[in-house]
Amino acid sequence: MRMTTHVGLTGRALGAHRMILCGERDDHxxxxxxxxxxxxxxxxxxxxxxxxxxAIEQFEGLKVHLxxxxxxxxxVIGDIRARVARDDLLIVVGSEKVPxxxxxxxxxxxxxxxxxxxxxxxxxxxxxxxxxxxxxDLQFAGxxxxxxxxxxxxxxxxxxxxxxxxxx
Amino acid sequence: MRMTTHVGLTGRALGAHRMILCGERDDHxxxxxxxxxxxxxxxxxxxxxxxxxxAIEQFEGLKVHLxxxxxxxxxVIGDIRARVARDDLLIVVGSEKVPxxxxxxxxxxxxxxxxxxxxxxxxxxxxxxxxxxxxxDLQFAGxxxxxxxxxxxxxxxxxxxxxxxxxx
Numbered sequence: 001m002r003m004t005t006h007v008g009l010t011g012r013a014l015g016a017h018r019m020i021l022c023g024e025r026d027d028h029x030x031x032x033x034x035x036x037x038x039x040x041x042x043x044x045x046x047x048x049x050x051x052x053x054x055a056i057e058q059f060e061g062l063k064v065h066l067x068x069x070x071x072x073x074x075x076v077i078g079d080i081r082a083r084v085a086r087d088d089l090l091i092v093v094g095s096e097k098v099p100x101x102x103x104x105x106x107x108x109x110x111x112x113x114x115x116x117x118x119x120x121x122x123x124x125x126x127x128x129x130x131x132x133x134x135x136x137d138l139q140f141a142g143x144x145x146x147x148x149x150x151x152x153x154x155x156x157x158x159x160x161x162x163x164x165x166x167x168x
Numbered sequence: 169m170r171m172t173t174h175v176g177l178t179g180r181a182l183g184a185h186r187m188i189l190c191g192e193r194d195d196h197x198x199x200x201x202x203x204x205x206x207x208x209x210x211x212x213x214x215x216x217x218x219x220x221x222x223a224i225e226q227f228e229g230l231k232v233h234l235x236x237x238x239x240x241x242x243x244v245i246g247d248i249r250a251r252v253a254r255d256d257l258l259i260v261v262g263s264e265k266v267p268x269x270x271x272x273x274x275x276x277x278x279x280x281x282x283x284x285x286x287x288x289x290x291x292x293x294x295x296x297x298x299x300x301x302x303x304x305d306l307q308f309a310g311x312x313x314x315x316x317x318x319x320x321x322x323x324x325x326x327x328x329x330x331x332x333x334x335x336x
Contacts, residue, residue, distance in 0.1 A: 003171060006286035013283035036284055069315055069322040072304065103320045112292075113304045114315035115181035116204055118174035121292030124285075128293050129301075136240065136281045147237055147282035152271045154237040 002026070006120045007093060008033040012044040014127035015135040016091075019044075022052035041143030056105045061088030063106040066122040067098065070109030077129050080108060084130065091126065093119035170194070174288045175261060176201040180212040182295035183303040184259075187212075190220035209311030224273045229256030231274040234290040235266065238277030245297050248276060252298065259294065261287040 008019040025048055033046035049055045062083045103109055112122040148155040176187040193216055201214035217223045230251045271277055280290040316323040
């Protein structure tokens with residue numbers, strides 16, 4: 001599965017409501033994410049916007065860019081959490097080549113360690129810190145599948161309609 | 169960059185000393201990880217072992233498998249942290265298709281939420297919780313490159329020489 005799909009899945013699992021995919025359009029990524037949301041519940045949506053700059057500029061709320069060059073998360077997460085209590089939050093993550101002007105378009109450039117790792121791990125730790133761990137207890141309404149945690153093995157409860165149409 | 173490379177980078181950035189790549193050999197992944205370790209310091213190494221079962225069985229210490237089907241991290245992280253104070257730790261992550269017998273070969277199957285997301289995000293949150301956030305302050309000995317955190321823009325010190333690039 002593509003890295004960008006993992007970004008979307010991580011966002012959804014940890015409480016994001018929407019992913020805006022920018023740059024090159026990839027309908028496979030969007031449909032994978034929509035399928036997960038249909039099966040596992042919640043209100044997450046994945047949308048496409050070719051122009052990343054427009055997506056950032058038009059967003060009304062707090063804008064945070066995750067980058068290894070930014071300020072350490074522990075120094076800014078308190079301020080960000082306070083603002084997110086009032087405002088919507090846009091988190092910007094990119095792959096290795098992020099255009100330099102992103103740094104000036106956001107309210108915070110935040111680093112999750114100043115070592116190279118991954119936009120997926122940065123997003124995960126940022127959301128975990130932002131929500132102080134409570135996001136791991138999120139319930140996803142309308143789920144067709146639900147996992148029952150176990151010490152060993154797999155248990156999935158299927159609660160879909162018996163005659164549901166595939167892909168619906 | 170491949171997902172497996174991001175797993176290795178995330179492990180290294182958050183305090184792991186070694187990655188054992190199992191299954192299909194991919195020298196590009198191993199060399200990417202070694203190059204990062206050379207440039208950014210520390211003692212991380214990336215090695216290959218074809219037989220994943222052997223890698224798990226021969227490891228002496230605590231073995232934790234990260235899986236969406238496992239017990240919630242908050243329920244077990246205290247016990248794991250106490251054991252890691254005495255023992256080495258092996259963290260097993262797989263891609264979508266993990267052989268069922270892994271569940272019986274490890275001491276703990278641990279979930280980072282019971283939602284589908286990513287082995288990269290699971291590893292990141294697990295290590296962040298395990299080290300209680302202290303891993304983000306790790307210093308990497310012998311680094312050729314070091315980032316100076318900034319509110320905007322990028323600053324990388326190359327073996328002591330500052331090399332600043334404006335973010336815009």
